[in-house]
Amino acid sequence: MNVIYRCDKCHKIIEHLQLEDFNQQSLGLNILTDQEKEDIIKMENDTVYIDLTCDDCIEEYDWSNFINNEQIH
Numbered sequence: 105m106n107v108i109y110r111c112d113k114c115h116k117i118i119e120h121l122q123l124e125d126f127n128q129q130s131l132g133l134n135i136l137t138d139q140e141k142e143d144i145i146k147m148e149n150d151t152v153y154i155d156l157t158c159d160d161c162i163e164e165y166d167w168s169n170f171i172n173n174e175q176i177h
Contacts, residue, residue: 106151107131111158112144118158126152 105126109118128134133141133154146153157165 107154108151109154109156111161112155113157113161116158116160118156 105123107119107121107123107126109120110116111118128141131154133145136144144155146155
């Protein structure tokens, strides 16, 4: 099974793993809520896509919208 970590902003592939079996716990995904999993994990055939934000896109993000780690409108 292929596990592909990709940036949800620029669509760059962050990491590509080939695993015998997809196990959420071994990848640390078991700590996410069901909603968080639904938001970032997509499955297509024998490929699992995990959407994250790459380091480059994080650096470009305008953090001024956040105060004390809470997004303001």
